[in-house]
Amino acid sequence: MRGADRKRAEVLRMMLDPVRPDVPADIVRRATERGARLLRRRRAARRVIWTLLIVALIMFGVWASAAHPWSVPPTETTPPLEDW
Amino acid sequence: MDRRRAREFEAFAAGAAGRLLHAAVLLTGEPPDATPRAQRLLIAALSRTYAEWDRLSGADGEDPYDRARRELVLRFAREAAWRDPVRRGGRAAGVLGGLGPQERIVLVLRLYEGLAEEQTAALIGLTEERVRVVCARAVAAMREPSRRRRTRPGPSGLREAGP
Numbered sequence: 001m002r003g004a005d006r007k008r009a010e011v012l013r014m015m016l017d018p019v020r021p022d023v024p025a026d027i028v029r030r031a032t033e034r035g036a037r038l039l040r041r042r043r044a045a046r047r048v049i050w051t052l053l054i055v056a057l058i059m060f061g062v063w064a065s066a067a068h069p070w071s072v073p074p075t076e077t078t079p080p081l082e083d084w
Numbered sequence: 085m086d087r088r089r090a091r092e093f094e095a096f097a098a099g100a101a102g103r104l105l106h107a108a109v110l111l112t113g114e115p116p117d118a119t120p121r122a123q124r125l126l127i128a129a130l131s132r133t134y135a136e137w138d139r140l141s142g143a144d145g146e147d148p149y150d151r152a153r154r155e156l157v158l159r160f161a162r163e164a165a166w167r168d169p170v171r172r173g174g175r176a177a178g179v180l181g182g183l184g185p186q187e188r189i190v191l192v193l194r195l196y197e198g199l200a201e202e203q204t205a206a207l208i209g210l211t212e213e214r215v216r217v218v219c220a221r222a223v224a225a226m227r228e229p230s231r232r233r234r235t236r237p238g239p240s241g242l243r244e245a246g247p
Contacts, residue, residue: 021116035134
């Protein structure tokens, strides 16, 4: 296991060896701007979904209060006449 | 609210960008002085982190650095799967240039980032056993034929040649 650790350390040194890449000065600003855009878009999408959901609920409520879908429709056939 | 988020995020990003960019450059294998692809990956990962900042900075949120790193690595893996299912022979360069995308990812996470096998496996969706195998193979490839590769440039079949 020692050998494996040593080999890994050697490879890690190879990885760290070259100069670190320069971080462009504006990279954080660009990331922030893009992140803000992403956030705005997500919020807008969430708003649209909620709005649609609420509109659908209201429409259902209006329709239900007008149509009373829970009340049993009046029977269309006359019940048979018995014991007359 | 927005201003506070931006301030917190910028403080985080300024500290993390250097290390993340280095990791990205190791993944993409670009020369240190021209790293457009790594920068693109970094910006994408950081902007995603910004968009989720409110959740991340909460008490039980994921660590922002972990989140950015996860996004960076997975984005690279996704692109690699699209772009070079067969390794792009001549274009691979950099320290890890002789390795395939998966081997580069494992080396960056295990060695450069110092993640445990278990976390590495969970992050990239492999079994721990597989991570161990890929890591050992990549380490062996880095130590042996890479030295020869330097003297003989071109698409040498490093990956295929190994046992």
